[in-house]
Amino acid sequence: MCDETRDFQVPIDIEGRKLTMGDLYELTPMEFISKVMLEEKVFDTWYSGRAVLLGDACHKLHPNGGQGAVTAIHDAIALANVLYAMPSKSSSDITNAFEEYRGERYPAAKEAFENSQLMSKITDRSLIGAVIFYLYTSMPMWLWRMMLIKLVRFRPQAGFLKALEVKGSVVPVPSPSEKKARAMFEKHQRDATFV
Numbered sequence: 001m002c003d004e005t006r007d008f009q010v011p012i013d014i015e016g017r018k019l020t021m022g023d024l025y026e027l028t029p030m031e032f033i034s035k036v037m038l039e040e041k042v043f044d045t046w047y048s049g050r051a052v053l054l055g056d057a058c059h060k061l062h063p064n065g066g067q068g069a070v071t072a073i074h075d076a077i078a079l080a081n082v083l084y085a086m087p088s089k090s091s092s093d094i095t096n097a098f099e100e101y102r103g104e105r106y107p108a109a110k111e112a113f114e115n116s117q118l119m120s121k122i123t124d125r126s127l128i129g130a131v132i133f134y135l136y137t138s139m140p141m142w143l144w145r146m147m148l149i150k151l152v153r154f155r156p157q158a159g160f161l162k163a164l165e166v167k168g169s170v171v172p173v174p175s176p177s178e179k180k181a182r183a184m185f186e187k188h189q190r191d192a193t194f195v
């Protein structure tokens with residue numbers, strides 16, 4: 001694989017000479033080189049018993065979408081919210097919390113997955129890739145905006161912390177886990193005031 005990609009140019013130049021992937025391989029110490037498997041999948045199973053998954057463990061997105069990390073962080077927020085709002089530590093409450101978490105995050109992960117797949121086509125070295133690249137770079141601003149709105153509308157907050165003012169022109173999709181955690185947080189705050 002290294003030999004196949006050795007002649008690809010990279011957007012870096014040293015003293016006017018454009019570097020290639022081959023130059024990067026030679027300049028990098030062997031112990032820093034590792035192969036990352038590019039897998040793409042949204043798994044159906046996100047939890048079993050007391051074990052629960054988030055991020056790449058349950059949805060691997062193509063890196064071209066640039067959404068893998070933010071989707072994992074949003075999972076963590078939603079999971080923390082449902083754990084915070086659990087009425088007890090019983091097995092059934094744990095299962096319900098995990099189900100609520102999955103119910104909230106699965107559609108977001110699926111959408112991020114589909115967006116990332118579409119973005120990955122841009123770098124396809126094929127005719128279809130070239131057509132999609134052309135369409136992307138010449139599409140009108142309003143269409144870009146519609147796409148960006150889809151990208152940024154899932155933004156859960158930690159309901160167990162002071163609410164942050166929602167900024168920006170895109171209203172976030174309501175997060176049931178945030179609402180639930182916020183109600184519990186406010187109850188704790190009220191109870192603490194009366195003690």
Ligand SMILES: Cc1cc2nc3c(=O)[nH]c(=O)nc-3n(C[C@H](O)[C@H](O)[C@H](O)COP(=O)(O)OP(=O)(O)OC[C@H]3O[C@@H](n4cnc5c(N)ncnc54)[C@H](O)[C@@H]3O)c2cc1C
Nearest residue numbers: 036054055056057061063064065066067068069070071072
């Ligand atoms: C080439 C590439 C480019 C990317 N670019 C972007 C980008 O521009 N923007 C973006 O948002 N996302 C990008 N991503 C995706 C992003 O890196 C991942 O979606 C994100 O890191 C997922 O976070 P995670 O915590 O779920 O998993 P990881 O970051 O993979 O964390 C899992 C951790 O668990 C550890 N681990 C694994 N097995 C065990 C074990 N048995 N015991 C203990 N620890 C273990 C691993 O060492 C690792 O540290 C890119 C991914 C790749 C491969």
